[in-house]
Amino acid sequence: xxxxxxxxxxxxxxxxxxxxxxxxxxxxxxxxxxxxxxxxxxxxxxxxxxxxxxxxxxxxxxxxxxxxxxxxxxxxxxxxxxxxxxxxxxxxxxxxxxxxxxxxxxxxxxxxxxxxxxxxxxxxxxxxxxxxxxxxxxxxxxxxxxx
Numbered sequence: 508x509x510x511x512x513x514x515x516x517x518x519x520x521x522x523x524x525x526x527x528x529x530x531x532x533x534x535x536x537x538x539x540x541x542x543x544x545x546x547x548x549x550x551x552x553x554x555x556x557x558x559x560x561x562x563x564x565x566x567x568x569x570x571x572x573x574x575x576x577x578x579x580x581x582x583x584x585x586x587x588x589x590x591x592x593x594x595x596x597x598x599x600x601x602x603x604x605x606x607x608x609x610x611x612x613x614x615x616x617x618x619x620x621x622x623x624x625x626x627x628x629x630x631x632x633x634x635x636x637x638x639x640x641x642x643x644x645x646x647x648x649x650x651x652x653x654x
Contacts, residue, residue, distance in 0.1 A: 510617040514635075516610040516644055517589065520572040523610065523644045525635065530649045532592040532601060534609050551605060554588075561590060561601045566652045570630060591649055602653045620646055 514525035515534075535556065540563050542552040549568035553560050567573070588603040596602060615635055622633035629651045635644040 511614045512617055513612055513614050514644075514646070515589065515612050517587070517606040518608045518610065519567045519570065519606055522572060523642065524566075524606075524647050525613070525644050526589070526647050526649050528612055530591050530595045532590045532595075535588050535590060535603075554603070556590060556601065556603075559601055561603050562653075563588060563603045563605060564653065565605045566630075566647070567605075569652055591653070596649060596653055598653060604652065 513528040515528050515531050516523055516525045518524070533556075540552040540554050543550065546552075549564055549566070551563045551565050553562055555561070586605060586607050587609050589606055589609065590601050590603045591598075593599065593601045619635055620633045621636065630647055632646045632648045634646055636642075
């Protein structure tokens, strides 16, 4: 019997992605995101979550995914923010990703991750194939997509 792991699935544009659930601290609605000057293009800004300054990243920028406009005028996020645990990531403070939709937490067999067909992208660990629906879920490495 193979080992299993839990992943959180979410969407950016037309694609479905996942990350191991052990990295996820929480999922929050669109809080006010304040821009920070002189940051990388993928950094949308910062927000205050329970007294902690949390950097908000738009992973679609790094992944070159057309995810549409995830922020409305005035910096109000219209979608969800996946907040990653700082200790799990090895960062000084939490990091959040803007995503369009959080789908579910799924349990997958560890051997279901296909790493042999992945490009040289540092962001991808591999992909999961859903044979029932003939779909793929791209497995992202949260360490590579942080600020």
